[in-house]
Amino acid sequence: MPVPDENLRKATSCFLVSDGRVLLAMKKRGFGAGKWNGVGGKQEAGESVEDTAIRETEEEIEVVPTSMRKAAVLDFHFPDDPDKDWDQQVHVFMVDAWDGTPKETEEMSPKWFKFDKVPYGSMWKDTGIWLPELLEGKKVKGVGIFGKDQELASFKMEEVARL
Numbered sequence: 001m002p003v004p005d006e007n008l009r010k011a012t013s014c015f016l017v018s019d020g021r022v023l024l025a026m027k028k029r030g031f032g033a034g035k036w037n038g039v040g041g042k043q044e045a046g047e048s049v050e051d052t053a054i055r056e057t058e059e060e061i062e063v064v065p066t067s068m069r070k071a072a073v074l075d076f077h078f079p080d081d082p083d084k085d086w087d088q089q090v091h092v093f094m095v096d097a098w099d100g101t102p103k104e105t106e107e108m109s110p111k112w113f114k115f116d117k118v119p120y121g122s123m124w125k126d127t128g129i130w131l132p133e134l135l136e137g138k139k140v141k142g143v144g145i146f147g148k149d150q151e152l153a154s155f156k157m158e159e160v161a162r163l
Contacts, residue, residue: 008075008089012053013038014065015134016095016102020115022135024123025061025108031086036123038092039108049091057095060108067097070163071134074126075143078150086146094134125152139163 015038016023024036041056043049050068058064072092102110113119115135120128126144133140142157 006089008087009085010043010049010052011088011090012040012043012049012056012093013090014040014053014057014068014093014095015131016063016065016098017135018096021112022115022118022131023061023102023110023112024118025102025110028107028109030107032124036111036119037127039110040090042088050093053091053093057098058100060105061102061110062105063098063100063102065093065095065098068093068095070139072130072140072142073163074130074141076126076146077144078146080146080148081150092130092134124150126155129155130157133157133159 025039027033027035027037039057039060040053043052047055053068054065070091071094074090074092076086076088076090078086104110118131126142130140130142139160139162140157141160142155144155145153147153
């Protein structure tokens with residue numbers, strides 16, 4: 001398993017979970033538009049990844065996480081698009097408690113899905129590999145390589161005891 005690349009730009013993705021359901025959000029614009037995903041985004045100067053996760057969740061669906069656990073660290077590389085600067089290390093959090101009610105914003109449209117009804121066919125292809133593991137309570141590290149047209153070329157993952 002490749003070692004995580006600490007030099008990659010840091011980003012976050014949060015998945016609210018409750019009663020066998022997970023909250024996904026349809027990305028409405030920008031990178032990943034038209035795909036279901038967690039909520040999150042790029043780390044800003046001076047922020048921890050936890051601070052980024054909280055800020056981005058509040059910006060994108062208007063809730064504030066109050067209990068979350070890091071569940072994955074995923075490195076993503078886009079070698080066929082070096083001018084796009086899409087390479088990033090995503091810290092994935094499972095959110096067990098929050099303040100507020102998820103709302104649609106200019107960026108995202110949230111919707112609840114039962115764990116067995118997650119629309120993996122409308123998500124980034126790697127998500128169908130690692131998200132089921134996270135929904136079972138596992139922690140993982142992974143590395144994904146994307147080719148032309150943002151198609152998944154390879155993905156390697158391992159379960160870990162801690163992140």
